[in-house]
Amino acid sequence: MIPTLEWTEEGVKLLDQLRLPANVEYMLCRDYQDVARGIKDMIIRGAPAIGVAAAMGVALGVKRSQAKTRTELDPEFDRICATIAGTRPTAVNLFWAVERMRRAYLAAGDDMAQIKERLEREAKQVYAEDIAINQAMGRHGALLMPSEGRVLTHCNAGALATAGYGTALGVIRAAVEMGKRIEVFADETRPYLQGARLTAWELQQDGIPTTVITDNMAGHFLRNGGIRAVVVGADRIARNGDVANKVGTYSVAVLAKENNVPFYVAAPISTLDLTLATGELIPIEQRSPREVTHIKDVQITPEAIGVANPAFDVTPNRYVTAIITEHGVARAPYEESLPRLAGAPKGVGGAGGAD
Amino acid sequence: MIPTLEWTEEGVKLLDQLRLPANVEYMLCRDYQDVARGIKDMIIRGAPAIGVAAAMGVALGVKRSQAKTRTELDPEFDRICATIAGTRPTAVNLFWAVERMRRAYLAAGDDMAQIKERLEREAKQVYAEDIAINQAMGRHGALLMPSEGRVLTHCNAGALATAGYGTALGVIRAAVEMGKRIEVFADETRPYLQGARLTAWELQQDGIPTTVITDNMAGHFLRNGGIRAVVVGADRIARNGDVANKVGTYSVAVLAKENNVPFYVAAPISTLDLTLATGELIPIEQRSPREVTHIKDVQITPEAIGVANPAFDVTPNRYVTAIITEHGVARAPYEESLPRLAGAPKGVGGAGGAD
Numbered sequence: 001m002i003p004t005l006e007w008t009e010e011g012v013k014l015l016d017q018l019r020l021p022a023n024v025e026y027m028l029c030r031d032y033q034d035v036a037r038g039i040k041d042m043i044i045r046g047a048p049a050i051g052v053a054a055a056m057g058v059a060l061g062v063k064r065s066q067a068k069t070r071t072e073l074d075p076e077f078d079r080i081c082a083t084i085a086g087t088r089p090t091a092v093n094l095f096w097a098v099e100r101m102r103r104a105y106l107a108a109g110d111d112m113a114q115i116k117e118r119l120e121r122e123a124k125q126v127y128a129e130d131i132a133i134n135q136a137m138g139r140h141g142a143l144l145m146p147s148e149g150r151v152l153t154h155c156n157a158g159a160l161a162t163a164g165y166g167t168a169l170g171v172i173r174a175a176v177e178m179g180k181r182i183e184v185f186a187d188e189t190r191p192y193l194q195g196a197r198l199t200a201w202e203l204q205q206d207g208i209p210t211t212v213i214t215d216n217m218a219g220h221f222l223r224n225g226g227i228r229a230v231v232v233g234a235d236r237i238a239r240n241g242d243v244a245n246k247v248g249t250y251s252v253a254v255l256a257k258e259n260n261v262p263f264y265v266a267a268p269i270s271t272l273d274l275t276l277a278t279g280e281l282i283p284i285e286q287r288s289p290r291e292v293t294h295i296k297d298v299q300i301t302p303e304a305i306g307v308a309n310p311a312f313d314v315t316p317n318r319y320v321t322a323i324i325t326e327h328g329v330a331r332a333p334y335e336e337s338l339p340r341l342a343g344a345p346k347g348v349g350g351a352g353g354a355d
Numbered sequence: 356m357i358p359t360l361e362w363t364e365e366g367v368k369l370l371d372q373l374r375l376p377a378n379v380e381y382m383l384c385r386d387y388q389d390v391a392r393g394i395k396d397m398i399i400r401g402a403p404a405i406g407v408a409a410a411m412g413v414a415l416g417v418k419r420s421q422a423k424t425r426t427e428l429d430p431e432f433d434r435i436c437a438t439i440a441g442t443r444p445t446a447v448n449l450f451w452a453v454e455r456m457r458r459a460y461l462a463a464g465d466d467m468a469q470i471k472e473r474l475e476r477e478a479k480q481v482y483a484e485d486i487a488i489n490q491a492m493g494r495h496g497a498l499l500m501p502s503e504g505r506v507l508t509h510c511n512a513g514a515l516a517t518a519g520y521g522t523a524l525g526v527i528r529a530a531v532e533m534g535k536r537i538e539v540f541a542d543e544t545r546p547y548l549q550g551a552r553l554t555a556w557e558l559q560q561d562g563i564p565t566t567v568i569t570d571n572m573a574g575h576f577l578r579n580g581g582i583r584a585v586v587v588g589a590d591r592i593a594r595n596g597d598v599a600n601k602v603g604t605y606s607v608a609v610l611a612k613e614n615n616v617p618f619y620v621a622a623p624i625s626t627l628d629l630t631l632a633t634g635e636l637i638p639i640e641q642r643s644p645r646e647v648t649h650i651k652d653v654q655i656t657p658e659a660i661g662v663a664n665p666a667f668d669v670t671p672n673r674y675v676t677a678i679i680t681e682h683g684v685a686r687a688p689y690e691e692s693l694p695r696l697a698g699a700p701k702g703v704g705g706a707g708g709a710d
Contacts, residue, residue: 021657154571185663188647190545190569193655196647200660211661214545214647215571216509216603220668223605248571250578254613255606292543292551292569295650300548302376305555306566308540313575 001159001205004049005056007124012056014044017160021201032061032080039087039094042192046161047235047271048134051093052127057084058101059123063116070110077105089283090244090312092236096270097126130163133268136326137167138174141266144322144329145175145182146228152185152218152256155246156198157233157266167233167266169199171324176208183209185227187218189246191291191309215248219255230256231324234267241317241334242279243267247310253319262321269325269342279314287311356514356560359404360411362479367411369399372515376556387416387435394442394449397547401516402590402626403489406448407482412439413456414478418471425465432460444638445599445667447591451625452481485518488623491681492522493529496621499677499684500530500537501583507540507573507611510601511553512588512621522588522621524554526679531563538564540582542573544601546646546664570603574610585611586679589622596672596689597634598622602665608674617676624680624697634669642666 002024006013012029018041019025027043029035035057038044044053061080067073085098104122108115145151151172155161158169165173175182184203188196196212203210213221221227230252236244243249243265256263276282289307293299301307323330323338330337357379361368367384373396374380382398384390390412393399399408416435422428440453459477463470500506506527510516513524520528530537539558543551551567558565568576576582585607591599598604598620611618631637644662648654656662678685678693685692 022654187571188545188655190543190571196656201657204657204660209661211663212647212656213663214602215569216542216545216606217663217665217668219606219609220602220665221663223668225663247569247575251571251574251606251610254574254610258609258613292567295655296653298651298653299377300543300650301551301567302556302559305559306564308566308568308572308576308580310572310575313572313578 001164001202004160004163005044005053007056007120007127012053012060014038014053015160016043017045017198018043021197029057029060031064032057032083035060036083036087039084045194046156047091047093047233048130048162048167048268049160050088050091051097051270052130052163054084054094054097055101055123055126058098059119062105062119068112070112070115073112073115088285090235090285092273093270100126127163131165133326134162134165134167134170135174137266137268137324138165138170140329141171141231141264141324142174142178142180144229144262144264144324145171145180148181149228150183150185150226152187152222152227152230152252153199154187154195154218154232154249154252155189156194158199158202160198160202161233167268168231169202171231171264171266172208173206183211185221185225186210186212187215187248187252188212189248190215194246218252222255222259222261227261229262229264231264231266234265234271235312236282237265237267237272237323237338238276238279238282239274239335239338240278241320241323241330241332241338243315243320244279244282244284244312245315247313250313250315253315257319263319264322264324265320266324269327272338272342274339274342279316282314284313285311356519356557359515359518360399360408362411362475362482367408367415369393369408370515371398372400372553373398376552384412384415386419387412387438390415391438391442394439400549401511402446402448402588403485403517403522403623404515405443405446406452406625407485407518409439409449409452410456410478410481413453414474417460417474423467425467425470428467428470443640445590445640447628448625455481482518486520488681489517489520489522489525490529492621492623492679493520493525495684496526496586496619496679497529497533497535499584499617499619499679500526500535503536504583505538505540505581507542507577507582507585507607508554509542509550509573509587509604509607510544511549513554513557515553515557516588522623523586524557526586526619526621527563528561538566540566540568540576540580542570542603542607543567544603545570549601573607577610577614577616582616584617584619586619586621589620589626590667591637592620592622592627592678592693593631593634593637594629594690594693595633596675596678596685596687596693598670598675599634599637599639599667600670602668605668605670608670612674618674619677619679620675621679624682627693627697629694629697634671637669639668640666
């Protein structure tokens, strides 16, 4: 699999997801501002991948710093963290990763070389843990997948949304590796087309049979198309199990329930925001109308028409059959199961993961 | 309002809906094969407009015939009807219009000039009735609209889908003419983008405030966006009130019900197919994968990926709050109310309408 992002000597390399699947190209971020721009402009996207990129962005900012002392570096470090954290509001992994880098910074002593080395090591650790966490999630989630048949997914919660392997698509990959014969139905996921462009591309590379449908066909196929399960990722999960994820997830969840199809969310513990009682408190990012009015550079709407473009929606917990994490599977009542899982002993090396 | 289609001396003119909203251009159909191609390629679309175009296509085929006698014309007439009827399988108005033209043909005597004149008159009648029927539907439906607030629609069931005024958008127009302050949320309606391109364009021309959303946002706005009603058109309605309409309609209906938002279908009596007991019997047209893989000429998916493209879906009657026709409003149980309305005295001049 082609890596989603990479720490290199020249800087952080991001696979340019705006250009997939037609072009496989990397953007080289030479400083932390480049990384922030890459996150904001969705060169890289997906809550876990954003977390890893954020950790690398903070490490890169410190590495490039001209500061001679920690006292000189302190305000610069705050600026770096604020810039990275200010890119996108919904995915909690972003804030989780920045906080984790801040803790590493606070523990790093006074020697500039040691601080830089410590933060670089932490970012690489976040990256490696993310892959391990996805694989653990895959092992838990694969057991919930049907032994054969169609599974629907929305957006891209795959290798491209993480350091590798994927959350929802990691569950599917693990099920296929177990010998389950799964065929994926991928919602195209307007406006950004993560399903048609990214999920289709990465599953095709793995040889997993995939059918792209427009978002408005999901209901039809949940009713008539033999779909046996839905599995999606998440950008933030409240304490009660309400799930913020790519806009359209709520619709799929309601349609799945209406047709007695189980609806699973695969997300690392770092996606939990136990400080929020319910999903109503999760901030929803509003993105540019141009994502709706144009596809690539082709304008599809009349000039000056009104447009709404919320990037996420919230799925109330009553539609969620189970939440798959690296620590195991949570079921309702989530207010009990999620805090329990979040505090459970870690089997994959670290306090949560950056995905 | 710019006419959707027109009978002229040179032939049938179809407003080219593939080129809207960027270009307002007509395709001139010089013979019935051109009309058939226009329907098949979706130069013109929308069940009622297809019905009117079909009637004009049959009349044009007869007008252009070189046959000298009725005996010579008979097999040619069958060919014309079969070609027109073979263009699209789901909208029943197409078959209804061809049948109506066949009845006119059978009643037209033996004189060639009189046959041609009779069929031209019938096609013009179908056109005029369609507008009158839409206006009658608007009067009935307007009473069901909220006095102010947001109304969601899917696809284009507007002036562009009919001879003029529209079915679902006719209801909205009539409500606005009554002084109701309605703002429309228009699903963009992938893959063909009838909402983003056509509904947005025609409502903008009328000065009705319109917000385009991607299809997967409909659930979010039905839950949180203050939407007070949904109104859509139909391509075929079974005797029990199951509704075939543009793919995605089923999803919207389920999401409306889940959020206690009334879901209305506006369709002329000619859309009823009382010969079908349930919607499961309605044939669903499968269209080219290219409509999903490409937007205009831009490819969005990887090469050789699987694609499904059903053009319609079926909404079971339990999600339908009411069906608005030119004869009045039907409510459950539809098996009783629909046949009653279909047989009711006509207030708008004719046995059903061509929309």
